[in-house]
Every structure is written in C-alpha cells, then in structure tokens.
Amino acid sequence: MRDEVDSLAHKSPSRFAILVFSALIMVFTVLFSLPIAAADRTITPLHDAVFTAVSVICVTGLTTVDMATHWSAFGNILVFIGVNIGGIGVLTLASLMGLVISRRLGLRAKLMAASDSNPSRIHAGPVNEGQTVRLGEVGSLLLTVAISAFVIEVSVAALLFPRMLQAGAPLGEAVWHSFYYAAMAFTNTGFNPNPGGLSPFADDYWFLGALMIGVFLGSLGFPVIYAFARGWRKPRRWSVHVKLTLVTTIALMILGMIFYIILEFDNPKTFGSLNAGDTIFQSLFMSVMTRSGGFATIEVSDLNGSSLLLTDMLMFIGGGSASTAGGIKVTTLAILFLAAFAEARGKQEMEAFGRRIPSDILRLSVSVVLWGATTVAVASILILHISKQPFDVVLFDVISAFATCGLSTGLTADLPPEGVYVMAATMFMGRVGTVTLAAALAASHSRQLFKRPEERPIVG
Template identity: 50%
Template sequence: MARTLPTALWSGRELVDRIARQSPARLALGTFAGVVGIFTVLLSMPWATATGLRAPLVDALFTATSAVCVTGLVTVPTGTFWSPAGQAAILVAIKIGGLGVMTLASILGLAVSRRIGLTQRLLTASETKTTRLGEVGSLVRTVVITSTSLEIAIALLLVPRFRMLGQDWGQSAWHGAFYAVSAFNNAGFVPTAEGLAPYVSDWWVLLPIIVGVFIGSLGFPVILEVARHLRSPRRWNLHAKLTIVTSLGLVAAGSLLVAAFEWTNPRTFGGLDAPGTFLASLFAGVMPRSGGFSTVDVGQMHEGTWLLNDALMFVGGGSASTAGGIKVTTLAVMLLAILAEARGDRDVEAFGRRIPREALQVAIAVSLVSATIVLVACLLLLAITDLRLDTVLFEVISAFATCGLTTGITSRLPDAGKYVLTVLMFIGRVGTMTLAAALALRNRRRVIRFPEERPIIG
C-alpha cells in the first residue's frame, strides 16, 4: 500500500509526458477544458451565490467558460448573483485564463514532470512567438511577473479614485484589483451591478482601464520586445511593429467612427459634453480589441455602430495575447498581400522585411475557418431563437472573439443558445489553428508534388 500512491503518481507523470510528446495541442486543450470544469464545479457550490442556493449548471458552466476564456459575457449579473467568494473564484479563473492555453499546458507539464521537454518548448515558443528556446524555460515566470506587475500598477491608480468617490478602503481595494485583473486580461467582467456607467466621464477611472486593455491586447511577445528595446523602436521585430501599428490604426479609426455614429444619439453620447464624448469614444474604440467593458448601453447604439463593432471584434487583438479574434497580424498580412498584388509586387513586404507565403496561407485559413464558425453559430441561434440577425451576429462575434460586449440578449437566451455561446467562447480562446492541430491525427509532408497550374481568380 505504501508504494501505491507513488506508483500512481509516477504512472500519471509518464502518461502526461507521453501525451505531451505525441500530441501537445491535445494536452493544451485538455488542460484548458479541465480548468473550465474545475471552476464550473466551484461556481456550482452554494457558497458561490449571493442567495446560498446552487446556481443552475448552464449558468455556472457559462460563467466559468467566460472567465477562463477571458470573455466577459454573462447570463447572470456578476455583482449581484455571485457572492464575494464566487466573485473571487471568477477573478482567479480570469487570471489563469489570461496566461494562455499553451502556457497553461506548460504549467501542467512543470507540475507533473518538473521539466519542460523539447516538444513543449517548441510548442510554447510557437504560442508566444518566441524563437529562442533558452528563453522558454523561464516563460511562465516571465509572463506571471509581467502581467501581475502591470495589474498591480493599474490597481494602484484605481484604488485611490474609488476611495475618493466614497467607497471604503476594503471596497476600493477589491474593485481596484478586480478591474485591474479584468482589464489587463481583456476579460470585461465588472464586480458591481452598474458596472462602469457611473464613470462615463471620469478620466481617472477609465484611462487606466483603457491602457490596461490595450497593453493586454498586444500580447506578451510584443510587451517583452518593447521592454527589451524601449529606447530604440527601430530594433523591434516585425511582429511587434505590425501589431502596434495595426492596433493603433484600428483604435483611431474605431474611436472616430463610433463618435461619428453616436455623437447625437440621446441614448448614448448625446447627453455628454465634448470632453466626455471624446473619452467615451476612445473607450468604445479600444474595447472591441477584446476588452468588453462599456460605459453606455451597447443595446441602445445605432445598428451602424453594431456593425462597426462586429468588424473590430472579429479582428481582435495581438497574437499570444489575452485578446481574441483572428488577430491584428492576420489582418495586416492580408492587407499587405492585397497591396502587393495591386502594385504587381512579387513579394509581400513590410518595414524592410519580406513576409513568407506560408504566413499568408495561415492568415487566410484562420480568417475563413473563423468566418465559417461564426456563420454556423449564427444559423444555430437563429434556428433556436426568434431574435434578429443583427443582434445574433453581434453576440456570436463577441463570444467567438472573446470580447464580451453585448446588446443584452445573452441573459435571455434559452439554455441551448447559452451552450452554443459557451462552445464558441472555448473555440475562440483556444484558437482555430490549435483546435485543428489537436484534432489532426498526424502531419504529412509530401515527397512527390503535382505540377503547378494557376486557376483564374476573380
């Protein structure tokens, strides 16, 4: 009997090692699904709700998935339905989910095997866009320290402001920490019933959240690259330059267009003065990066603003970040390819570098697979409910892009509709390419290739 437990632990470690070597993507998916399952159980406990009654399974599963997938969509109000212990569990789920799928799998590998093998190193390097294997061994520590430091900085800015607004020190500390973690991880969860609506014109509250969401949406590879060459932007690698330039362009365009659409809308920006409208527009332009916070009722926005948000949410943030979507580098590569084709250039180039054709193929695959998933989910929800296409499309893209913005229909969906969005959030966070790799039985390299012939396009 004395050897039973050590033998079982050894067998478990060998099993995880074998899965990591043979199919690391499946290990990552399994780990992520396991974390969702754990928090579903925790949120199903009586102590997790404010009433002391067990939450319905669909609501516990939906909330756990939304938190671990750092989405922010909810079927029940976070600030009133869940107890302080339940909200703390949600916050921990957000923190774990923000570390990323592959990083999370590496943590499991470290805990079980006390080492990261070469396969896991390569896999983690791919997830974080890190090419130096020597750096991957300390990846988990770097990610945790970086994210936690930025979250603490955001919280230190928010806590004094909440205290000045009349909250006691306990409430101020809790709300500051909650918003800091939720903002940097692009989660969109709010700890109060009114959310950020009371602070629609408050620069002190909203600006740290804007900065936190934007930095979190860039991704750890970009954050580390910028920190490494802070004083010499010219030395930033191509990925960092593409991510930052495209993200800033989308934020600027999104903010200006939202302001143009909503400037005279009495239900959103119409009652604000010019500085307040500028802040609200900037906030609304950043949140589709996958932040998911809102200071006005999204359901009262014009349909044109919804469509704009659909496009921005579908793009999302940076690769290996806490944001979702097809990623800004995917959009950048496709736009550069269109520009090169229009010019008649043979190569796709940016910032003095040539982008390989394989990158364009992956960008096209990610976009088409993502669009197909969104289409199928819309068809399912339209069949399940009697809702309009514009609201269904908005909710589906928000779930798939792990954004969290909502027109207000999520809580009114039938259970079948909630399960559809739950699956969407999981797929959107894990990533279509990771999911495809996990389901593939094997990769093949063809030795014999067919002759090349170009079809007519367009």
Template identity: 65%
Template sequence: MSSIGASGAPRGRVRDLWHFVRRLVTSSPSRFAITVFTGLILLFTALFSLPIASASGAVTHLSDALFTAVSTICVTGLATVDMATHWSPFGHVLIFLGVNIGGMGVLTLASVLGLVISKKLGLRAKLLAAGDSNPMRAHGGPINEGQTVRLGEVGQLLRTVALSLLFIELAVAVLLYPGLVMAGIPPLAALWEAPYYAAMSFTNTGFTPNAGGVVEFADDYFVLSVLMVSVILGSIGFPVIYTLLKNHFHVKRWSLHSKLTLITTGLLFIAGAGVFLVLEYNNPLTFGSMDAVDTTFQAFFMSAMTRSGGFSVVDIGNLNGSSLVAGSMLMFVGGGSASTAGGIKVTTLAVLAIAVWSEARGRQSVEAFGRRIPSDVQRVALSVVAWGATIVAVSTIVIAQITKAPVDEVLFDVISAFGTVGLSTGLTAELPDSASYVMAATIFMGRIGTVTLAAAVAATSRSQQYSLPVERPIVG
C-alpha cells in the first residue's frame, strides 16, 4: 500500500505542474512567454557550463555561461568571452541552435509550446501567438482586430516564421558558401561557416565562427552585401514577411504596419548611412583610409548593422564620439515588431512621429495611408519609449558606477544590449561579474519587449465601471 502511495505522489506532483502550466498559458500569455525564455536561458546556461562545451575542456565560469546563454537566446551578439575560440564544436552547435530558437520571438515561441501543451491551436494559443503582432493583446480585454495579422491567419503566420527561418537561412548559406571559399576559407570549413553566418545574420545576432570576424571580408562586397540583406530581412519582422508573401507587390493590400515598417526602415537605413559618412569620412582609424566607394559602402553596412545586425568591419571603439551617439540612437530604435531585431521598434517611432506631425498641424486624429491610428496604439508607443529609456538609464548608471568606465562607452554598450544589437566598444568583454549580470538583465528585458514585461508585472486587468472628472494639467 505504501509503495502505491509513494509512486502516486510523484505522478500527482507532475499532474499538478502540468495543470499549472496550462493555466499559465491560458491566463497570462506574457508571463508564460517570460517563463519560457527564462527556462531556455537556464537550460542553455547549464549546457554552456559543461566541460564539453568549451574548447579547453574546462568548466566555463557561471557568469560567462549565463551571459552567453542570455546573449544567444535573446539573439544579441554581445560576449564576455572570445566566441570564436572559447567554445568547442559542441558549444558552437549550441549557439547555432539557440539563436534559431530565440529568433522566433517571445510570444511566437511560447505559442508553439502552448500548442504542444494544449494539443491544438485554440483561441488562447492564437491570442498568444498573435501577441507578437499586436502587443496590446498581452494586457487582456477586448482588442480591435484591424491589424497586421488577424486571429484566423495566426496558423499561417506560425508557418511563415518556421519557413522563413529555414528557407531564408538556407538561401543565404548557399549564396555565402562560394564567397567564403573565394575569400580563402577552406571548403570544408566553409560548409560550417556559411550556415553559421546565415543564422547569425538573419537572426540579427552577429556572432562569428572565426576570430577575425567579418573584418576578413572587409573588401568583399558580395559577402558583406549578402549579410546586409539577410540582416534587413530578419529585422523587418515576420508579419511583414507574411504580408509580402501573401500580397507580393500589391502595395494597396499591404497592412498599415507593413507600410510603416518598410518605409521607416528604408529612411533610417539611408539616413544612418549619410550620418556615418559625414561623421567618419575623415577619421583615419575608420573610414579616413578608404576611398570614396569603400567609405560609402561601409557607411551603409554600418547603418544596417547598428539597427540590430551586430557585425562590424571597423573597430567600434575607434568611432568618433558623435558617431557613437548616432549609432546609439539607431540601436535604440532597432528593427520591426515581431522580428529578430530589438529596440523600441521602427513602428513605434513611426507612430510617435505621425502623432507629433498631426498635433503640429492641429488634426484631431492621427492618420496614415488612409487609416486612423487609435489612441490606445499611441499610448502603447509612448509606454514602450518610456520603459526603454528607463531601462537604459538605470542600467547605464549602475554599470558606470561599478566599472567607473567612460559614460559614452557604457551608454553605447547598454543600448546595444537593450536593442539586442551586439556591437561593443570593447567594454562588455571586460565587465566584472556584477556588471555582466546587469548587462544580461538589460539584454533580457530588451528582447522580451517592454510591453510584454509590463503586462507580466501588472496585475490582472480590471474593468472600471466609472470615469473620473476631467482636469487638464499644463504640459510643455
């Protein structure tokens, strides 16, 4: 009788845990998403700590293993160790798998696990998956479905995510292979490096399998162009890719989100290149030693990489201070929503810019491309910027206090962490353990998204059956 009770107790605990996870999936998508990412980070931290994961066969220090796990799952690209030489082939395979898992997105990844748990893609699972394309769903309550991806299309969106990761990375790897071989990489080594670079570019991570990184291809426009296109495709977001696949060049059928994402991405790409060109053309440590063609190309390459790509041909630590500020601004904006990029997202910037322009012209509503942008979307945009600025400010103050490093270098690396970019002035690799934990937390908060984080921290939504009297404080 006692043996039956002993065996029944573990089964009961497992059953209780299973029911708890199912309740978490259905009741709080945002908290479930954070739980999923946290679990993945802990799992990969344990794997990176194994002796087989390091090239030397020694156990990797906990802070380095944790930071690598966070940077991998959150597709960031910052590192406290030399990524090319520290890890064994097993460790590099872990990195390759981790960035592809993390590249799917917080709520998209959580929805896949929710699908496994729930056995079907029901309403809750669809809400969870679609939360990446409409963060306001994370708060609960009624949601206007006039947006990029409607609930009936969520299943197709999930297939788009999976197929995009598979086919785009495969195509990029096929294009890169001959370029790597012609650049002097041994054919067998290129068989591994081509898909590795493809994964790191499309997921906007920026890790490199070789010690020299992309500096080895500084004069190879073909390889750098393929990497740049792959980074941009990853940064525009899966809902935009889905829209393009569904409607092709029928621009009138594109969603407002897709139009805003593509236009803002293009404008920032061109403007960023122009700014770097002006600020660095006479810097002998960066563009000053290049001719006009090289300088122009490298300016566009840096503009794309500061959006979230993380690859760098020049030493970031050699940039002028003005260029570091410009790069920080681009990194803070990041890429598109529900993409492999980080930052506050280009649509957030677009919505706020349109709202400011509408206010300046005295318009009662915020409109773009024949559509009205509701006030709740504007409030979410403001919240994202406020949360993002707060996270960056607090992290910068704490890390600057710990390291006593120059504030401009700390700010650049912190924004790179928040925007999951991966560019560094060299500060991150020298961080003490306490500061590396703060930087890892910044990466985590930047990747899961400020809206998801706020929804997870907030209590359950409560309906308010009354409204208070209106009074207007002085603003501005």
C-alpha cells in the first residue's frame, strides 16, 4: 500500500490530494447516513448526507438540514472533526496522509505540502522565490498548522466560555458550544450548534468579537501565521506574500464596513434601528464574515439588493492563500491590481514592497479568476433552471458555495435533490481550488522549445 501511495504521489501530487479529499467526503457521507448520526435515529436521505459531508469537509457552512436539531451527539462530533480536517487544506492534508502511510516525508510530499502555501509550485513545479514557505521549511509548516489550529481554537473557546455561562447554558453544554463555535470560526465554516443561531448573542460584542478574531486568523493562511511565529517583531523581513495578504485583507475589511454602513444604515430590517456605534460594529462584523466566515446576526435575505451584490463580491474574493477561507484569495486580487497599476504607468513588470513579481504569477491569477467565474456561471445557470428563483438570490448562494462562505438567503435549504448535488459540486470545486483542479486534469506538462511569430490582437 505504501508503494502504491508513493507511486500515485510521484505521478501527480495534486490528483493524490483530490483523491484523499474525495475519499474523506465519501467516508463522512456514509457516517452521516447512519441512524446513530441523526437525532431521531433515522437514516438521513442520501442527498442531505452528501451535501453535509461536502459542506463539512469543504468548511463551507451551507446546509440543507437544521444543524442544531437534526444531528445527534455522534453527528455533531463528526461535524466538529470534519471541519478541522477540512480546514487543514487539501494538499497539506494529503501530505500528512502520505506521511502517515509511507512513514516519511519525501521530496514529492514536501512539494505537495509546499504547494498548499504557494500554488505556483503546482502550476510550474518548484520555484526559487521565498514568497511563502521554502521547501526545506515544510516540516516546520506542518507543525505550525497543527499547533496554530489547536492554540487558536482553544484561545477562542476560552473567550467564549464565560459568555456561554452568562447566557444560562449548563457547564457541559457551555464547554461543548464554546469549542464548537471556536472551531467553526477558525475554520471559517459558520455552523451554529443552537437552534437560535447567533440571536442570543447578537448584542454581545465580546462574543462576536471573539468570533471575528477566530475568523480573521483562520482567513490569513498558515504561511502568514508561520511568518508571525518566526519573526512577528521584524515586519521588514516578512515576505511579499505576507505583506500583500495583510494589506489586502485589512483594506477589504475596512472598505466592506464602510459600504455596509452606507448601504444599510437606513434599512429598518437590518441596521436602521441601531445607533451609530452599533451600526459600525455590526457592519464590521458583516464585512469580516462575508469573506468566508459564514456567521450572521441578521437575516441575509433582508439586505438591500446593493448589499447583496457587495456581499457577492467580498465572498468571491475570499481570504488568504493556504487558509481555511475560500474564494479566489486576496493575493490573487492584489496581483491583478498590481498588474493594472503597472500597465497604467507603462511598466513592463509588477512590483510590490521593493520586489519584482514574475509574469507567470499574473497568468496564474488570471486563470484562477477565470476558472472561478466559469464555475459560478455554470452553477448559477443550472440552479436557475432547477429552482426558478430570482437571479440575485441564486447568484448569492452559488457564490457562497463556491467561496465556501456559508451565508445563505434560504435558497439552498429549499432546493430539490438535483439542485443539492449541483451546489455540493460547486463547494467541492471551490474548496479544492481551481489551480489544483486544473493541474490534476492536465495529463502532462509539455515544454515548447521554439517560438511562433508574434502578432498582437486588439484588446479592449
């Protein structure tokens, strides 16, 4: 078995990663289908079990059943374990599985783990730049993944626990719900363990602030957390990837907050009845959660149409590379803007923080956006045909599925089985990653040793 794993990983690390991810979804589908997983001890329908398994492993947060009441204690434990496994990442997870089976972390496994922090390694093989984590540091990265996930979830749970007790929860339930919420925040999933969701804590800014901290740290990405662990006192030594991730993430948080204030301050169903301070905080909470967190203190369907479109944009962008968040990633957006600025200034090369960014990274970014937009477009067409619902509602839930965000207008829960399977496939495509999937489907990498005559088509 070890030889077979080594052979598969040698031929195509990305296909091996997708195989591991698919196998996990199949295993969890079977487990969620068992009568012991349901609160009423009945067999969960196949489409609901499949969707829940994909949503859990892909750390999405969308659901077709009531997560607080449908599952038994065994089912909730499955959810908790599944989101932590899925939050590790496709390629890092495959690397850990390969390490367990083959009992060594060879060059191919190191390349696979490094790819999760730097997708260009999948696209064009090993690269020389140290934008995220160098190949020799992969062992430390894997250790950082495990330690950071544990420390952050425990810390967030410790912040939530007193508020659970103040809300009147019994001791055992307070401990369980604290760790459950902490895991859902760090993995950017957004499931709620109680039937009322966040309603009991809608005005508890300590509770909501702790959730925002967990979501923010989870959305940064393990390479960024690794950079902090190595040298948080020396920001000048941080890589371009770390700086781009931080700058773009904070900029999107602030801009999102400002736009939510402008668009929703007079909406009586959302923030219209709040004072200025509450409106600012709730807008910040919404801005953080729309980029993959999945928690909400309001009904998403009550948002204005303009706010739904803004949320679509933020969800599609998502969080940092190699993070628990989804979307096309903030660094992809940053690269596109850097390319636009370079073109406007008449420069042939992109630059950021005193470093030159190669052109192949731009091609990779364009590919990610194109594949993501194509996935969203195809899924939207299919869901529109199946559900006959308004376009803005369908687009919102489809982007939420692709970006593994978890916010919903209520459409997903009312879909027929065929629509549920389409949404499950969309979540899988979004979590696995467009770059990883494209690399897995490529039969071989060919190198062209000649150049054809150049001709410039008209663009724009």
